[in-house]
Amino acid sequence: MTETDAIAKAETPATLESLVADLAALGVAPGQVVLTHSSLSALGWVVGGAQTVIAALQRAVGELGTLVLPAYSTGNSEPSHWREPPVQEAWWQIIRDHMPPFDRKLTPTRQMGAIAELFRTLPDVRRSDHPQTSFCAWGRYAHAITADHRLNSSFGEDSPLARVYDLDGRVLLLGVGHDRNSSLHYAEHKAEWPGKANLRTGAAVMMEHGRQWVQYENLRYDSGDFPEIGWDFVQSGQVKTAQVACAKCQLMNQRALVDFAADWISARRRK
Numbered sequence: 001m002t003e004t005d006a007i008a009k010a011e012t013p014a015t016l017e018s019l020v021a022d023l024a025a026l027g028v029a030p031g032q033v034v035l036t037h038s039s040l041s042a043l044g045w046v047v048g049g050a051q052t053v054i055a056a057l058q059r060a061v062g063e064l065g066t067l068v069l070p071a072y073s074t075g076n077s078e079p080s081h082w083r084e085p086p087v088q089e090a091w092w093q094i095i096r097d098h099m100p101p102f103d104r105k106l107t108p109t110r111q112m113g114a115i116a117e118l119f120r121t122l123p124d125v126r127r128s129d130h131p132q133t134s135f136c137a138w139g140r141y142a143h144a145i146t147a148d149h150r151l152n153s154s155f156g157e158d159s160p161l162a163r164v165y166d167l168d169g170r171v172l173l174l175g176v177g178h179d180r181n182s183s184l185h186y187a188e189h190k191a192e193w194p195g196k197a198n199l200r201t202g203a204a205v206m207m208e209h210g211r212q213w214v215q216y217e218n219l220r221y222d223s224g225d226f227p228e229i230g231w232d233f234v235q236s237g238q239v240k241t242a243q244v245a246c247a248k249c250q251l252m253n254q255r256a257l258v259d260f261a262a263d264w265i266s267a268r269r270r271k
Helices: 003-009 016-026 049-061 089-098 114-119 142-146 160-166 183-190 226-235 254-268
Strands: 033-038 066-070 135-139 170-174 198-207 210-219 239-244 247-253
Touching (some): 016 049, 016 239, 033 049, 033 114, 033 160, 049 066, 049 114, 049 135, 066 114, 066 142, 114 135, 135 160, 142 160, 160 183, 160 254, 183 210, 183 226, 183 254, 226 239, 226 254, 247 254
Parallel strands (some): 033 066
Antiparallel strands (some): 066 135, 170 247, 198 210, 239 247
16 A cells, blocks of 8 residues: 555544544553554554654553564575575575574564564564564563574474463454464464474574574465454454454454464364
8 A cells, every 4th residue: 555545544634632532432541561563554644754653552552562564574484495585406505505694673564564574673672583473562471472592492482472362462463364363373373283283494584603594484374264264263253343543453462362272173173
């Protein structure tokens, strides 16, 4: 969506005050741990753009709350697995040899949107140390959530998603759908299905003796059924929905979502 489209979509510009009020009406409250997946363009035209949205989220959870956003840098990954878009095999080793190593401060997000990209640069935000699927957090539990993110646990028990689960956090879908809901990947770790398997992958990281391309195994994730899982969870009555600016948004308890999705996947996923 272009800025012209965003202006045409909105009856009036969204402001810091209007966003805070909309988030409160949705159920975002002081002291909560809120994992947010977001689309700036879905909100319409916001005075101050991503900066204002982040300020509104911070004000909504307050000084005792915690705000968490994904900061994925998926370009730093095994090139033979790339599909959107793929690259020719002759490029694979060149990419492995020359990909810059992950740097928590420097490495940009990829295809995460303006809100997540700006959030990672803020001075009081901490970022987990995973080269592909890092998360950033601000607030009371920022350190606890982002610490010890294991390489072979992108979305598993040693990831920020599990720490949000432990802290009884919320998931906020700010103008996006369940296809963007990373907590469903954590549910995959808890679920069992016939085709569950690991995938060998790699990334460029800084080690004691310098940059290295490190190979490791992770769960083979599959988000193809996430919209269906999300729809069924909505139908269970455990999701609050409301308008934030121009976007239809959803707020839910992450633990309830993950437990529901793990049972759903175990019962219904066949491959």
